[in-house]
Amino acid sequence: MERINKYLASCGVASRRESEKIILEGRVKVNNVVISNLATMIDPDKDKVEVDGVILSKISNYSYIMFYKPKGCVTTVKDDKGRKTIYDYLEKLNIPHLVPVGRLDYDTEGLLLLTNDGDLVYNLTHPSHEVPKTYLVKIEGEIPEHKLAQLRKGVKIDGVLTKRARVKLIQYKDGISKLEITIHEGRNRQIRKMLEAVGYEVEFLKRIAVGNLKLGGLSRGGYRVLNDYEIDYLKKF
16 A cells, blocks of 8 residues: 555656645545555555546656756746746656656746656655755855854844855856855755845855756756666765
């Protein structure tokens, strides 16, 4: 027996948390009956499970993709404002149920992982696993050491203190400070809000690494398949 949200994730529908939202929206049927109980258990060998009328089956061969998300697109399948999405760049892959591991906002570029392995999405996005994510940040003006220390120790955003971060001033030139920041959380627009908390507005933001996986070599809008070593590394989180 298997919990319904885990089964949906193993079929590549979405992460476990996103699968719970799909269930609560009344989009899931088990043996032709709409379910809403998140604790529902199913037998994958006997029960027929549908999402939006499509019968599910577990994916036997998962796909793992690194994508260089450009600025000016959203991390969703469709956008109600008609903006470009990451899937406009990935449609040639033709991989079913490919979902992003976390999100990058519209004005942020850089490394985004995508997979149809729901368990991996769950592990990499669960707060308890504290997967490190590293960003290149540019702000206007010179930032003093005491404010860098604040960012490292933690600042309040949305009323909650951020966890300790690694913050390095790489360069100050022509009125622009270039920082490298590593965080272990995935809060909404976290880097931008952290800098706002110490009086700065982010001019440029790029995710350059997730754990030890680095973006190098890809151009904006480009992607590649992860190798076995990289996949094994991610599965250890």
